[in-house]
Amino acid sequence: MKAITVEPKKPGTARLEDVPEPDMRDGSVLVEAIAVGVCGTDAEIVAGKYGWAPPGKSRLVLGHESLGRVIDPGPRSGLKAGDLVVGIVRRPDPVPCPNCAVGEWDMCANGLYTERGIKEIDGFMSERWRIEPEYAMKVDPDLGILGVLLEPTTVVAKAWEMVREVGQRSFWEPENALITGAGPVGLLAALIGVLAGLDVHVYDRNTSGPKPEAVRALGATYHSKSVADVGFEPDIIIECTGVGQVIARTIHQVAPGGVICLTGVGGGGEPPTTPTADSAAAAVLRNIAIVGTVNANKRHWYKAGRALAHADRAWLARLIARRERPENFQDALVRRPGDIKVIVQFAAI
Secondary structure, eight states, X not given: OEEEEEOTTOTTOOEEEEOOOOOGGGOSEEEEEEEEEEXXXXXXXXXXXXXXXXXXXXXXXXXXXXXXXXXXXXXXXXXXXXXXXXXXXXXXOSSOOHHHHTTOGGGOSSSOOEEEXXXXXXXXXXXXXXXXXXXXXXXXXXXXXXXXXXXXXXXXXXXXXXXXXXXXXXXXXXXXXXEEOOSHHHHHXXXXXXXXXXXXXXXXXXXXXXXXXXXXXXXXXXXXXXXXXXXXXXXXXXXXXXXXXXXXXXXHHSOTXXXXXXXXXXXXXXXXSSOHHHHHHHHHHTTOEEEEOOSOOHHHHHHHXXXXXXXXXXXXXXXXXXXXXXXXXXXXXXXXXXOSEEEEEOSOO
């Protein structure tokens, strides 16, 4: 069968190649790949910045944002042939640490977790893949190809959960939220905020194109000048850019007692213009809580699935900008103007 693989930490080694059929040891559920979402993590692995091949192998099958159709459900999965499923990405460490021991592998304390398509486990960019029943998430069949959005939705499902838990440290009835960044994660964060009944605002630099249109179609308000110009102090800010200057500005913009959740991962760039001590003082004196989040556990996958099931299908379809065939996977890694989410499509839905 065909798969898209890479030799981690060696740029220029990604290719579509023949690989063996998936091993039963990888899971009793056999799945036909339908689509795999592409994100910055995949581009960075292909660029040689990081990634780890499975033990004893030199190459890694890419892809962690999956959607597939069950071929063989195995003996005890509760699934049936034809079901649409998405594979959970992270696996707990073998020690395990206290968090992994109770199923909170997204909070792994020792870094020994593994992740499909990223760290020591082959991913989902192959014509067929296997998965353990407990890591196969059934998708609402009405979502169709839009089920490929489940994995990025888990990230913000966890972010919203953390925001609300931290907010309960005092009397807190949030009415509005600002999302910084209108990429897939930012727009999905905005979706969950709207579904929760909040007045949602989104900041991004684009002044035209699909991102402002998607925000407005959601019933949210779009801003493109700066975080400082949104015109109000948000009760909640979910930061999805990873840009230092934007992050610093959120600390001064959020309402007293507000919560900022950082989901964006950036690097380099221009340093913030506001001194760190001034930002820290603003956080202290105004009782601001700042929390970072990454990955998700099974609870968040259920919450993300519920959010997508309640979302408008036509709006979700706006997020998928392009569908590339596996042989054109390199094109999927190149960001074009107007791209939100690009997928590699292996089979018809």
